[in-house]
């Protein structure tokens with residue numbers, strides 16, 4: 144086994160009285176895709192915001208290339224190649240596709256006496272980045288407010304991959320997208336993997352995880368329920384773990400106990416992760 148690229152070790156985080164994460168550990172290797180799944184409020188976004196420098200953990204550590212590191216801002220995480228694509232894309236509607244991709248990290252050109260923003264190079268690079276991911280957007284000078292949700296997701300992913308990302312975290316990248324755009328986003332995850340980039344994808348669509356991930360990690364109420372290699376599981380098993388909050392492999396854990404009833408706004412909200420919906424992948428090759 145090669146050493147993981149990034150490890151989260153025993154991460155805990157509370158917001159006032161709300162315990163969002165309890166001693167959560169998770170690792171991802173270069174070129175590996177990990178699906179992070181779980182009910183609403185399981186702690187998925189909080190864990191990834193810790194990994195991308197938005198929040199600092201109360202306890203636990205982040206280990207990169209075998210060395211502990213601490214992030215005090217998203218810029219720290221970006222500096223070591225960890226990028227996050229937020230659920231709402233976090234784009235500026237009035238700015239162009241190119242401006243959004245390079246926002247805060249504009250490419251500069253050295254002049255004789257000064258440095259200035261190299262618009263031509265940024266435009267070229269923006270087009271290349273989007274094409275490399277197999278995504279398509281209108282001309283890169285178009286303001287982001289004028290493009291579709293799928294195209295905005297493409298821009299957000301391109302921004303995350305613009306500067307030698309080693310790990311790209313995507314929070315619900317297919318939520319609110321049309322079927323064709325979902326297919327493209329899944330293919331883009333495959334391309335990142337083939338370039339050796341690690342990806343952690345949070346999704347309520349179990350098919351996203353079955354189609355793109357090597358491994359799935361299930362969270363519930365801030366704790367890891369269990370994990371599976373995708374080749375060794377099925378959608379219905381993952382959905383069961385998400386809803387029940389138990390790993391059926393944990394000896395004696397269930398004792399025949401059923402699914403926890405009515406856990407908040409849990410699975411099934413918006414038609415997501417309902418049992419039986421995710422059994423798309425058969426166990427056979």
Ligand SMILES: Nc1ncnc2c1ncn2[C@@H]1O[C@H](COP(=O)(O)OP(=O)(O)OP(=O)(O)O)[C@@H](O)[C@H]1O
Pocket residue numbers: 158161162163181182183184185186187188189190
């Ligand atoms: N900034 C915050 N302030 C207070 N509480 C928060 C904050 N962020 C998250 N929480 C709480 O932490 C818990 C975990 O939230 P988190 O957003 O990480 O869950 P999630 O798994 O991403 O859920 P969802 O699937 O709904 O996006 C929830 O109870 C949430 O209300």
Ligand SMILES: [Mg+2]
Pocket residue numbers: 187188189
């Ligand atoms: Mg979330």
